[in-house]
Each structure stands twice: as structure tokens, then as C-alpha cells.
Amino acid sequence: MIESFSLFAGWLIDGTGQPLRENMFIRVEQGLIHSVRRARQADMYAPDLVNCSHATVLPALLDAHVHLCMSGTTAEELRRKQLNFDFDMAGKMIRSHLMDHLTYGVVAIRDGGDYAAHALRYKHQKLAQDQLPIHLLAAGKGWRSRGRYGRLIGRPPQDGKSLAEAIAEQNIQADHVKIANSGVNSLTHFGKETPPQFHAGELTAAVRTARNKGLRTMVHANGKKPVRQALQAGCHSIEHGYFMGPDNLQWMADRQVYWVPTAYSMKVYADLPDNGSSRADVARKNLDHQLEQMAAARTLQVPIALGTDAGGLGINHGQALSEEIKLLMTAGYSLEWSIRAATWDAARLLGLDDELGVIKKGMPATFIVARGNPHCLMDSLCPPEQLYIRGTLWSGGDTRLT
């Protein structure tokens, strides 16, 4: 059914970063936003009015970095089991994670890869029959160098092939390419950097090959050199980017390359109760340093798209995104710009900005209704009261959102 109705929003955050507006009237015609204007007294008597005068309305959210094939559980045994799931088991878990995303108002996600390409296979074999109204972009298996970090998310090129040759021959319907070009952050030595996984020329050829196939490249990179190489190679986004340094931030600002800082993953390590005090201390310092980099990114105007790394230890699908938004605010961004990083900017990075990310005339009426005023938005997003997708209230097949 194509929906038409009027909506009175107590507060509206439109996704562009502009200041929030109070008492707004939104007209939805056949699933599209027909008009957005300040409400008048008479609007309260519109016959098909959805009264959200008690709530904040904002675009539905996007998470630019997840791993659907894993849950956020901290139980090591369970995490080990999940790594050995066959497609049938993995598919059930992926479906449940997609439901989690929708429950938290997340309608588009970019998967950063898994060792068996389960998420990509799920997209092509199961998503349509499960009838979940979510945009799933998946890398399939990510790429790494032999003997280096990334076993959980991908594999090295085989049979003596270069990375570019391996990408060229990859005959699957992936939505983007994921490459790991550094290790992970140390929890024992603050600021310890790892060397790049690939030579500069190899990485450049790989990104060019992906581009020729019409694919964008997301690069896992921490540390100055791995990030610089990925940027010089022409990648579309830097994932994590811990300890990348001011020169790389400036490069990203100059060329408007996206950064997905995944700060919440480090906060999880800092807050883990059984992590040991020295590891927690290093995690806390790593987090503080990342927040300083995010503050610098704001000054330099580096585009940021929020991604959670959901599926990582302690990072729950759907729920984690509001934590990532909170950390962007901690780094000094306004509420409106923090929301923009999880809506319009994320939609642009994912190539979905003609469908998602902004509440304005002509766009699909895909938005969240969160109870209360914007000051309590971070709490009221967990989960939001309602999710509309193209003008239709999503009920999730159960009563959670109705």
C-alpha cells in the first residue's frame, strides 16, 4: 500500500546538519515527502494527521561498517562457534541481526566482509524471501596479506596472484571491495603502529581494478603509513584510522575522502569489566586519541560517516550506532552534525543518497520517530518509537515498533 498522510513533528532534524526545527509539518504523498514546513494551528486538524508533537523526527539511520556474520557477544566460546557456522546457521543469525538494525531504525548497512562471504550470499539468496526492508551492501570476503591480520574478514590472494589480479578475477556480485592494510590497535602499547600489509603500487593497482569494475574500496588502516598508502591509492574510505596523524586528516579534508572512525569499538575495550586494568588503560588512551583526531577532523572538515564495526566484541547490531553518535558529540560535533554522519554522509558514502539520509521534498518518506525532545534523543533512539519506510510504518512482523 502506498501511503499518504500528514505528520506533525515536535522537533525535526533533517539530516543535512542544519539546526533542528521545532513544530514542523510534513506532508507525505504516495510514500514520498511532498512538503516540509513550519506547522500552523490548523494543521492539528488535518484528517489524516499522525501526531508526533511529543517526538523528534529524523532520517532513518545507516551504519557504514558492520560484520553481519558475527554477533556482539563477549562469550569467547560462542564467538568461536559463530566462526564455524555453515550458511544455514549463519543465515539465521544474519537475519536476526538485520531485524536488530531495523528495530534501532537502521535501514542501510555496509558489511565489511566475512571469511566465508556468508553476508553476501545471504543478500543474494535470502534477503528477498525474508522480506526485510533494508539496504545491505556486502564485500563478500575481504582481502588481506598472507600471515597478517584479517583471517576473520577475508583471505589473501591465492596462487601467486597480485591483489589486483585477484580482485579482477573475483566473479561474485560484491557491492564493494574491502582491503585490510594494517594490523589492529595494540591494547598493550599505546600508539604502536603496524606496517602496511601491501606495497603502495600493489594497493594502487587494486583500487584501480576495483574502480574499473564499478566498485568502491573500503580500507582497514591504522597508523600513518598504512593510511597514507590507502589514500594515495585512491580508496573511498578509511576504516578505523587510529593514529593516522594530522597530515592524513588534511589529505582527507582536501580530497573529501570519507573516514569511518569506529570509536565505540575502543570504548568497549576500555569498559570491559574483565579486561585487566593495564589493557583498559591503553584502550582508554587509544579512545581519547581517536576522539582528538575526530575533533581535528571537525575543524578540517573531513567527511565522516559513522560505522560501528558491529559484530566485533561487545558491539551489538543496531544498538551500537547511537553509541557511535554519542562519541562524535563527545568529540565536539553538534547533535545535528552527528546525526548527519549517520544519515546523509553515510548515505553518500554508500551511494544511497537519492533514497536515504535527508528529510526534504521529493525524497522517500523514510524516517524515525523518537519519543521526547532532542535532548533525550540518544536514549530515545534505543530503540526509536517508530520507523517509516517509504511512508509505511514498519512493524517488523511483531509488536516492537507498533
Ligand SMILES: [Zn+2]
Ligand atoms: Zn570491521
